[in-house]
Amino acid sequence: MDPPSATKFDVAIVGAGPAGASAAYTLARKGFKVVVLERGRTPGSKNLFGGRVYSHPLELIFEGFKNEAPIERWTKREVLSFVTEEGIVSVEYASGSSTSFTAYLSKLSAWMASKAESAGAILVTDVRVDDILMENGKAVGIVSGGDRLYADVVVIAEGVNRLLCERRNITPQLSPEEVALGVKHVIRLGTDKINDRFGLDSNEGLAWFLIGKVTDYLPGGAFLYTNSTTVSLGIVVFLSHAMKKVKRHIYEVLEDLRTSPPFTRLLEGGSLVEYGSHLTPEAGLKMMPKKLYGDGFLIVGDAAGLLINLGYTVRGVDLAAFSGYLAAEAIEEAHSLGSYTSHNLSCYERKLNDSFVMKEMKRHDSVQKLMSKSHIFELYPQVLVGTTKRLFEFEEASPKLLEAAKESLKGKGSKFKMLLDAITLMRGP
Ligand SMILES: Cc1cc2nc3c(=O)[nH]c(=O)nc-3n(C[C@H](O)[C@H](O)[C@H](O)COP(=O)(O)OP(=O)(O)OC[C@H]3O[C@@H](n4cnc5c(N)ncnc54)[C@H](O)[C@@H]3O)c2cc1C
Known part of the structure; x- marks a missing residue:
């Protein structure tokens, strides 16, 4: 679809990941004229993650979430394993209840974006935003392929690479110390094999984290999540360590894991249906821009550095979605004050600080540091x-x-x- 270039929007959102889609959905429901610009062919087609999402924040944002969202399995078994050449030691937790589910990020992002569209937002895919349009130090829209699209506010939901923020000197250049590289295989096994081999009932999911030899002892770890008919297997390695110490392609490290016990047996007969790689923020508070707002713009999700990796669980999607939701609330508040100045939009930071997002980021910052x-x-x-x-x-x-x-x-x-x-x-x- 071509962007409607002559039209001016209330809000232009760059990126239809969990952060952008949640902002779009919330704003459209409040009656704002919203456009979301996504460089992927479909929302989510450029996205990749491990596989587990904490549902509560999403239930607060999206009406009908539990019944409609593309949930693969509710996570009811958690395993943390320490692996060396000598053996493997695991801690396991199983429960009848669950607060998180496994999913494909591509399907989840697409579902969120479809909710935003149903609420009235306009989604334009296959369009890369090249720059934030600035006039007298204020964001007034975006530039894409030489075209300009005007909006009163721009929500920057471009994910971890944050090239637009860097171009506009809103954030410093990312350093390898601040991010990790994740690579992932999706392997089709079928529901019965997954249930038998991982000791699950249908709809019960497993989240399995492994550290040690699985990444050649580098900071990071391996993960395995069970979906309905597939398994997501991947590794994450801090980029600075990967660049200095991994002497082979990072895919080979993952391939070694897939073909080593116990995975050879667990994944036997499976077929590789998808693979990919993606960066993820890992530096906690250190990676957050000094200000998440300015005249006419807000920064949300991974672009704002909002991710918590505790070694045994990773949270990015719920933080991204909730920051998008809070950005929408802040835009509504600034609107009621009559303009989208930096001062009026600063309520976004206050809302974030008062929410679980920043409380959790602060609470776990020291552990995040330990993880590097x-x-x-x-x-x-x-x-x-x-x-x-x-x-x-x-x-x-x-x-x-x-x-x-x-x-x-x-x-x-x-x-x-x-x-x-x-x-x-x-x-x-
Ligand atoms: C290997 C790995 C494992 C992970 N595991 C988990 C996990 O298990 N659980 C969890 O909760 N989180 C996990 N995460 C983190 C999670 O994926 C992110 O925190 C989350 O996706 C952030 O959402 P976002 O909307 O901010 O960014 P993204 O999901 O990255 O979305 C950004 C969107 O912006 C688009 N875009 C970027 N630039 C432009 C542009 N210039 N023009 C137009 N569109 C643009 C992109 O195509 C993309 O669709 C993992 C991440 C990785 C890499």
């Missing part, structure tokens, strides 16, 4: 697997728990450092 430290991904898998091996593999004399732990720790690192890590994990810095 190399020793976490080498020392702890080695010590945990080493200790467990000593406890279970003996000939006559079996060690006491403390002896086994001391033996496996020998020469591996400072106990003081481990104590500091434990304090950070439990309490913050």
Whole structure:
């Protein structure tokens, strides 16, 4: 569809990911004239994620979410595994209830965008926005392929790469320390095999995180999520470490994982239906722009650096969607004040700070920092697997728990450092 170039909109939104689509849906329902510009052929076609979303924020935003959204399975089993050459130690949690579900980001984004369209937003796909149109320091629209489209406010929902923000010096250039590279395979196995092999009932989902050897001991980890008929298997590695230390293509690291036990058996007979790679923000508060608003614009979602990686779970979609929703609320408030000045739009930051989004970002910032430290991904898998091996593999004399732990720790690192890590994990810095 061609963008309606002569028309002026109340709001132009760049990007139809969870952040942009949620902003569009909320604004359209409030009666704003909204256009969403998406460079993919369909919303979501350029998007990739691991596979699990926390549903509560989305239920607050989208009417009919639980019945209509493309939910694959409700996550009812969680596994965290520490992997070394010697073995694997896992912690498992299973429950009859669930607050998160597995999904394809492409389908979820497309569904959100269709809700926005039903509410009255105009979606224009296959259009790359080249620049934010600025006049006297104020955003007044966007530029695409030489065409100008005017709007009172621009919502920048362009995702992690944030090239538009960089071009306009709204954010500094991304550094490899701030992002991780994720690669993912989607493997079709069929519902019955998934249920049998992963011990699930239909509609029950598994979220499995692995750290250690799975990324050649680099900061990051592997993940496996079960969908209805497919499994999403991937790895994420901090880009700065990947650039310095991975001597082969990152796809080969994932291929090694897929063809190693226990995955060879679990995925046997499966066919690869999709693969892709994407960056993800990983630097917590450090990656957030100093200001998420300016004259005539707001920044939402990954572009605003809103992502939490705790090592055992990742949250990006719910934070992105809720920031889009809050941006819409802020635009409505600025509208009632009569203009979209930086001052009037600053209520967006206040709304974010008051919401779970910034409270969670702040609460977990120290753990996010820990997630970029190399020793976490080498020392702890080695010590945990080493200790467990000593406890279970003996000939006559079996060690006491403390002896086994001391033996496996020998020469591996400072106990003081481990104590500091434990304090950070439990309490913050
Ligand atoms: C490997 C990996 C695993 C992840 N796992 C999870 C997980 O399990 N759970 C979770 O909640 N989160 C996860 N995330 C994070 C999650 O995917 C993001 O936080 C979320 O998608 C951010 O939404 P967004 O709308 O801000 O950005 P995006 O989803 O990236 O959407 C941005 C949109 O903007 C469009 N766009 C960009 N530039 C332009 C332009 N110039 N013109 C027009 N359109 C443009 C893009 O095509 C895209 O559609 C993961 C991410 C990765 C990479």
